[in-house]
Amino acid sequence: MAGSPTARRRRLAIELKRLREDNKLTCNDVGKALDWSGSKVNRLETGQGRVQPSDIDALCRFYETSDDLRELLKELAKQSKTRGWWHAYGSAVPSWFSVYVGLEAAASSLRTYECEFVPGLLQTEGYARELHLATSQSHPDDVERMIAVRMKRQALLTCPHAPTLWAIMHESTLRHTVGDKDVMCAQYERLLDVAQLKNVTVQVLPFDAGSYPATGAYTILGFPEQEDPDIVYRDGLTDAVYLEQVEDIACYARSFDDLRALALSPRRSSNVIRQLMT
Template structure:
């Protein structure tokens, strides 16, 4: 059987190897979800799969969720068990590429904690980024001097660590201007714009930067005006579209983050983001309000 006649109706795995922005993190997820689909199609339980691989059911779950890299030997055993040996060559190539280091992995854990490493890799490979921020300007939209003020005001960090944190943030922003850039849709709560991070001049230039970025075709920025009641924590939803992956919701807290990918979970946050966008000022009204705030800041 050829890869083109996939019984699940999925595109051949070879296709994913040529997609732009296909990061090791996304490759690991694509491979994991494909293996789960093949297992379910073959009507094989996680327990039976774990017995064939001589491992725990928890490991099967981690592999299928893209939370762990997959050894080629395990891929061979699983595909043989699932009757999908025609996928072996492409699956092994995906596995090899998924072990390559992303550009962001050059930063140490003090700059890029493991729980945030995954988010950067997913964001790099996403097609749509929807975010709601309640404390700070979204990282992808921060100016260098605003980012410095944020980095200096957080946990204790050396000057070198502050410099590297800002460097990482600015490099992450490059994805918004590349070819095949993702679409960013950001809703920002009103108090974010009233909080003079770095001082009035830094904040004024940050507001002007938001105005400029909002005019790019792949970026939509909305401000949630005073009086609107919203959740008190930031949320980011990543969509991958052509990769055939589910949406992923990223919820960050002071010491880590949660990643949600079950449809019943992500649909709630997608609905919430939809409601926030309806309550927020339109992109045109938002630019008008941003200009007013910039004038008030001098």
């Protein structure tokens, strides 16, 4: 079972939807049978509503599930209500990004492509501060909390069950000066250091790679259990898109494989980064 409240909430929603679909019923069918609205059933299946133990009991009786499955679903519902460490940072983690942090914490693999800035998990504190000051209209104290969240997220890469991270950055992200020369040199050093980790691969997509199959940054998150399908994350300044359809996942996976083939090898990528430090 994936290990964050967000991932458990997602797993619960997936299981509830699977039960309904296995019984060849619509949300309205289930709602009518249980004297609920179809929209309530939909909310439970999309993780948008808080699932109560009584809801699990009613659904399991209706679907005639085993006692073991009912208890598993109840445990998922209970664990999904716990608070992740990031909730302590309040408004520094907006709701649309809180979902991502929770999924990231439970992921076993992360494949990310960036075409504007260094990926958040690889940024230095100085680099992150420059970005937040340029894009945020928040109070300075909130900006510092945002930076603290970003730095704490990076502990994920060196924890006992660290996910694999494969990061591809367009060369422009490295040549785009954020802050000043000192900030960039520290950022280059950070990239070289983290690229030495066994679970991290860093590649640079060079300017002369020609056309390539991507129209913006994205991250594909994979999870340790088969019951938790991959998800694609794309974000903006004030919102994010989460893609879970099989066809979407396959499209982005192909895109990432093509980008890997076009990008410089990890060794040549490190050499490019070293050259930028001189």
